[in-house]
Structure formats: C-alpha cells, structure tokens
Amino acid sequence: MADKIKNAKIVFVVGGPGSGKGTQCEKIVAKYGYTHLSSGDLLRAEVASGSERGKQLQAIMQKGELVPLDTVLDMIKDAMIAKADVSKGYLIDGYPREVKQGEEFEKKIGAPALLLYIDAKAETMVQRLVKRGETSGRADDNEETIKKRLDLYYKATEPVIAYYEKRGIVRKINSELPVDEVFAIVEKAIDELK
Numbered sequence: 001m002a003d004k005i006k007n008a009k010i011v012f013v014v015g016g017p018g019s020g021k022g023t024q025c026e027k028i029v030a031k032y033g034y035t036h037l038s039s040g041d042l043l044r045a046e047v048a049s050g051s052e053r054g055k056q057l058q059a060i061m062q063k064g065e066l067v068p069l070d071t072v073l074d075m076i077k078d079a080m081i082a083k084a085d086v087s088k089g090y091l092i093d094g095y096p097r098e099v100k101q102g103e104e105f106e107k108k109i110g111a112p113a114l115l116l117y118i119d120a121k122a123e124t125m126v127q128r129l130v131k132r133g134e135t136s137g138r139a140d141d142n143e144e145t146i147k148k149r150l151d152l153y154y155k156a157t158e159p160v161i162a163y164y165e166k167r168g169i170v171r172k173i174n175s176e177l178p179v180d181e182v183f184a185i186v187e188k189a190i191d192e193l194k
C-alpha cells in the first residue's frame with residue numbers, strides 16, 4: 001500500500017500559525033491539482049468525530065501543545081494512501097512541526113522535494129489569527145493560545161527550516177504581501193519542480 005506513494009511529489013508547507021499556509025495551499029490545489037493535507041485539519045476532523053482519541057487530542061490542542069508524533073503521522077499516511085490514484089502531488093501543511101517529525105515522515109513515507117517556508121512577522125500572524133478567530137470557531141484562535149503557539153513555533157519549528165536548508169530544498173516565501181502576490185512567488189517554486 002505505502003508503495004503507491006513512494007514516488008509521489010511531496011511538498012512540506014511550513015510557517016507560523018496564521019502565516020497563510022492554508023490560504024496558499026488552497027490556491028496550489030486549484031492550479032496544480034495537488035492534494036492538500038493539513039495536519040491540523042485532520043486532527044480537528046478526528047475531534048469532531050467525537051471519538052475517544054478525538055477527546056484526548058482536543059485537550060492537547062486546546063492548550064496549544066503538540067499531539068503525539070505517531071498519531072499525526074499515521075493520519076497523514078492514511079490520507080495520502082487514500083488519494084494515491086488521483087493526486088498530482090501532496091502538500092503537507094503544518095507538518096513537520098519539529099525536526100523529529102520530519103525524520104519520522106521520511107522513514108515511514110518518503111522525502112520532500114520542496115519545503116515552502118511561508119514567512120510572516122509575529123505581529124502579522126497574531127493580527128491575522130485574532131481576526132480569523134472571529135469566524136473560525138477554532139478553540140485555539142484566542143490570544144492566550146496564540147501566544148503559546150507562536151512560542152512553540154519559534155522553538156520547535158524554526159529548526160525544521162534550518163534542517164532542510166542544508167539540503168537546498170527550502171524556498172522562503174514573503175507572506176507579508178497580498179495573497180495573490182504571495183502566490184506568484186509560490187508558483188515559481190512549484191514550477192521549478194517540474
């Protein structure tokens with residue numbers, strides 16, 4: 001089963017909370033037919049299902065902490081296999097959150113061809129998240145949790161970027177610009193893959 005995704009094009013989409021990962025992924029899906037897998041969305045779907053595992057996950061996510069590595073990875077892998085026949089490539093959004101997650105992903109699934117580093121200033125991310133919180137219904141889009149998520153991002157996720165930079169697959173995207181201008185930079189990075 002896992003063989004099916006062995007040669008798939010894999011793009012990691014990394015950036016702080018509210019940096020614009022989901023927004024750009026949506027546009028990539030529309031133009032390139034990639035499959036968008038947001039680890040956060042997969043986890044939130046599990047929570048919404050009301051399962052026992054979902055309840056445990058909810059408690060962790062509400063605190064702004066990272067859920068156990070194996071749980072996320074299994075969910076991503078299952079979702080990738082489910083789309084293997086129709087997918088032109090995969091956008092792995094919000095994962096890896098720490099270097100260890102990247103290493104496990106490569107062991108169990110495969111190596112990324114590209115890492116899109118969606119970069120925005122902390123103030124910008126906070127502003128966007130507070131605004132998103134007005135309508136998103138996300139339990140973690142409140143100021144207290146936002147601060148924790150940002151701290152964790154700088155501590156755990158920025159090293160991920162450094163790790164893949166050594167391999168030369170990181171493309172840094174200035175996400176302070178308007179959405180369509182950000183996407184113009186994203187397109188160049190994706191086009192280079194072909």
Ligand SMILES: Nc1ncnc2c1ncn2[C@H]1C[C@H](O)[C@@H](COP(=O)(O)OP(=O)(O)O)O1
Binds near residue numbers: 017023132178
């Ligand atoms: N380039 C941009 N300019 C202005 N607002 C943007 C933006 N990119 C995203 N946003 C808005 C949309 C959302 O309400 C909020 C967070 O975006 P998102 O795509 O949900 O971020 P992420 O998935 O990285 O958490 O910011």
Ligand SMILES: [Mg+2]
Binds near residue numbers: 021022038040094
């Ligand atoms: Mg998102």
